[in-house]
Amino acid sequence: DGNTVVSDWCGYKESPCTIASYSFETNKVHLYRNTSHRDWNTPRFSSDGRHLAFSIAVPESDDRQIAVIDADGSGFREVTKGRGYRSTPAFSNDGNKLTYQCAEGLTERYWTPYKGNVRRLKNRNICVFDLLTKRERKIISFYVYSYSNPLFMPDGKHVLFYFQGKKFGKSIAQNIENLQSKSILNEMPLAHSPRISRDGKRIVFSARTNEMDGANGNFNYDLFLWEGSSDILKSKGKIRRLTKAESYLTGFALSADGRKVAYAFDKERNGDTEFFLMDIDSGKIRKFSIPDRPAGLIGPKS
Numbered sequence: 001d002g003n004t005v006v007s008d009w010c011g012y013k014e015s016p017c018t019i020a021s022y023s024f025e026t027n028k029v030h031l032y033r034n035t036s037h038r039d040w041n042t043p044r045f046s047s048d049g050r051h052l053a054f055s056i057a058v059p060e061s062d063d064r065q066i067a068v069i070d071a072d073g074s075g076f077r078e079v080t081k082g083r084g085y086r087s088t089p090a091f092s093n094d095g096n097k098l099t100y101q102c103a104e105g106l107t108e109r110y111w112t113p114y115k116g117n118v119r120r121l122k123n124r125n126i127c128v129f130d131l132l133t134k135r136e137r138k139i140i141s142f143y144v145y146s147y148s149n150p151l152f153m154p155d156g157k158h159v160l161f162y163f164q165g166k167k168f169g170k171s172i173a174q175n176i177e178n179l180q181s182k183s184i185l186n187e188m189p190l191a192h193s194p195r196i197s198r199d200g201k202r203i204v205f206s207a208r209t210n211e212m213d214g215a216n217g218n219f220n221y222d223l224f225l226w227e228g229s230s231d232i233l234k235s236k237g238k239i240r241r242l243t244k245a246e247s248y249l250t251g252f253a254l255s256a257d258g259r260k261v262a263y264a265f266d267k268e269r270n271g272d273t274e275f276f277l278m279d280i281d282s283g284k285i286r287k288f289s290i291p292d293r294p295a296g297l298i299g300p301k302s
Contacts, residue, residue: 002255005262006043006052012294019043019054021298022290024277029291032073033299042149045071046091047198047256053089053098062106066098066129073299080129080136085121092152093198095131099150099159099176102127102138126150126159128176139176148193154200154231160184162192162205171205173233184232187239188224197258200231202280204242204254204261213246221249223263225280242278 009020009031017039019032034040036056041064043054050071055064056078066080066089079098080086089100103121111117125138126147139159147163158173171194172181185191190207197203203226210220222244228237245265250273252263259280264273277286 001049002257002260004045004049005253006045008041008043009294010039017041017057019052020290020294024286024288026295027288027291028295029293030296030298031294032069033297033301035301036076040067042088044088044090045256046095047093048095049256051091051095053091053100055087055089055100066100068098068131069299073297079131079134082136086127088149090149090151092156093154094156097131097152097156098129099139099152100127100129101125101147101150102136126161126174128159137176139174139179140181151194151196153196153233154198158233160194160196160203162194182233185226185239191224192221193252195252195254195261196232197254198256199258201229202227202254202258203232204252204280206249206252209244209246213244215246218248218269220246223249223252223261242280 003024004021006019006021008017010017015034018034019040021030039057041055043052045052052069054067056067057064063083064085064087065078066086067078069076085103085105087101089098091098102125104123109117126140127136127138129136147161150159150161153160157177158175160173162171163169170183171185171191172183174181188207191205192207194203194205205224206221207224208219209222223242224239225242226237226239228235247265247267248269250264250266252261254261262277264275266273275288277288
């Protein structure tokens with residue numbers, strides 16, 4: 001409905017990590033009741049707002065599965081099975097398929113000069129799961145160092161994502177049937193992490209803007225809008241800049257109708273994040289804050 005965003009919520013004493021639902025209308029947070037005894041992460045609404053897909057941690061394992069729940073907190077069901085690390089799921093517009101990041105698991109810990117000891121996803125891929133046939137399929141066959149959350153395009157036959165290879169990165173639309181890929185947003189070589197509207201006429205993406213703004217030092221990222229009369233596979237469209245924050249963009253989400261974008265900046269790079277909601281048509285920006293305490297729980301008690 002464009003008035004609610006969902007995210008992870010950890011540290012709640014009565015529950016493992018669960019899903020937080022924040023309403024722009026009431027400025028309140030409600031938590032989904034998690035009785036599965038497993039952490040819930042990376043939630044996303046279906047395009048009609050009736051369901052949520054998210055990842056669940058398998059106890060004492062590096063594996064993660066994908067689960068689905070109704071928006072009212074009922075109908076929890078685990079949809080994937082087998083070994084592997086799965087996260088950041090998203091529905092197709094018809095609700096019959098899911099796409100998500102998938103990997104064999106996590107690497108052993110190793111040291112990096114930036115983050116110390118870390119573990120990374122091993123043999124990264126992007127998967128599509130058919131909720132009707134219960135079939136999971138990997139859809140990329142090229143080397144990927146990292147990539148953004150995959151999203152279905154309106155036709156249900158293409159998955160949109162940004163990937164970073166050994167030497168370069170780009171945003172592509174991957175055909176899930178013949179596994180052919182098409183490069184998009186070529187006008188913006190630094191385009192990253194595309195988010196697409198339900199009708200495919202708008203894509204919001206981030207891009208590094210140091211070079212554009214003549215800034216030095218820390219990397220700055222801003223939001224841009226691609227807009228066309230049809231989806232990006234059928235028209236060139238136009239690109240315009242939405243923000244100029246000279247800051248680090250920590251995350252953003254586009255409403256299904258493509259009219260609103262919620263985003264967060266960490267200007268000082270110290271974890272002190274500021275949240276904003278933009279009406280794309282009017283350019284009006286509203287700053288908001290997420291309450292520290294939930295107002296209640298969503299879903300049945302058992």
